[in-house]
Amino acid sequence: MRAAIALAIPTLAAALPYNPLRSLFKREDSWGGAVSLGPTTSTIKHAVTTILPGTPPSSQAGELFLWPGMSNGTGDLVQTTLEQWSSGNSWCGASSDQWCVRASLFGSFGQKDGNASAVSGDQKVKIEYVLEDDNDTWTQLVTDADTGEQLSTFSYKSGPYMTGYGTGTECDDSCTPTVSDQYYYNTTLTLASADTAFGDTIATSGTASYKGLASSEGGAVWTIDEIYIPAGKASKRGLL
Numbered sequence: 001m002r003a004a005i006a007l008a009i010p011t012l013a014a015a016l017p018y019n020p021l022r023s024l025f026k027r028e029d030s031w032g033g034a035v036s037l038g039p040t041t042s043t044i045k046h047a048v049t050t051i052l053p054g055t056p057p058s059s060q061a062g063e064l065f066l067w068p069g070m071s072n073g074t075g076d077l078v079q080t081t082l083e084q085w086s087s088g089n090s091w092c093g094a095s096s097d098q099w100c101v102r103a104s105l106f107g108s109f110g111q112k113d114g115n116a117s118a119v120s121g122d123q124k125v126k127i128e129y130v131l132e133d134d135n136d137t138w139t140q141l142v143t144d145a146d147t148g149e150q151l152s153t154f155s156y157k158s159g160p161y162m163t164g165y166g167t168g169t170e171c172d173d174s175c176t177p178t179v180s181d182q183y184y185y186n187t188t189l190t191l192a193s194a195d196t197a198f199g200d201t202i203a204t205s206g207t208a209s210y211k212g213l214a215s216s217e218g219g220a221v222w223t224i225d226e227i228y229i230p231a232g233k234a235s236k237r238g239l240l
Contacts, residue, residue: 030171032178032232033208037189037222038164040198044070046190047165048128050145054180054231055121056084056099062175066099066182070129070165076107076158080127080140082119086173094118101125103140103154114140114154121180125151135160165189167208169229177232184227194219206232 038044049068056064063086069079082099083089092100095118103114119125124145131138136159142152167184171177191198196219204210212225 030177031205032169032171033204033206033229034167034169035184035202035204035208035210035224035227035229036164036166037198037202038166039073039201040163040191040195042191042193042195042198042220043072043160044129044162044165044189045131045160045192046129047188048126049187049227050124050126050185051082052124052183052185053082053099053119053121054178054182055097057176057179058096060084060086060088060176062086062171062173064175064177065168065170065172066178067168067170068127068165068184068187069168070162072159072161072163075161076105076138076156078129078138078140078158078162079104079106080129080142080152082125084175086175089118092116092118097121101142101151103142103152105138105140105154105156105158107158112154112156114142114152117142117151119144119151124185129162131160131162138162160192167227167229169232171232178229179231181231182229184229185225187224187227189222191220191222198222 064084066082067079071077080103082101089100094100098118098120100116101119102116105112126143126145128141136157137155138158139155143150207230210224210227215222
């Protein structure tokens with residue numbers, strides 16, 4: 001089972017604090033560059049981004065995960081993940097030069113997943129998190145950004161209290177790290193009410209960068225045109 005994320009990157013700590021499930025697993029993890037926002041004084045009710053993951057390594061020594069995650073720090077972690085495993089990705093129908101993508105959720109129950117699909121490195125994957133009208137259920141929608149084909153979906157009652165959002169490049173069990181740059185396009189976070197200082201919480205780690213941070217609707221909607229995560233190499237300090 002894929003472990004819950006240890007949000008140990010200092011700049012992600014505010015947006016996506018430590019998840020207690022992490023103590024259930026013993027692994028050697030390292031981290032790549034990341035960009036995060038939060039916590040907000042409001043709550044997030046909708047989040048969407050499109051990731052261009054790049055070609056994965058041709059073989060994998062450990063487990064490599066790319067993800068945008070959303071949490072309130074004490075409850076569930078909403079997290080659609082692009083994955084590559086040392087045992088291969090045939091479990092989702094992927095070839096050696098493809099990723100597996102699936103909508104996932106972590107909480108006190110452990111891990112819950114939607115269906116998984118194979119995606120290529122040059123395929124734009126739209127990842128959307130929607131708080132439904134019951135103000136309790138979060139739906140993860142994963143689609144091909146160009147064709148609209150559904151790749152994965154999952155819904156669960158995780159509550160309306162999401163306050164932080166961030167990207168992750170996670171390298172577990174001495175994995176073979178990313179060999180291609182990653183891009184996130186048109187990231188949009190919609191809040192339940194205006195938070196004019198939300199943009200001040202943006203943080204980066206490693207060599208990650210962003211451009212085009214802006215707000216609208218009085219600070220209730222925040223957008224980032226592009227997030228750039230350079231390819232990395234493994235080191236004792238993570239991915240550099």
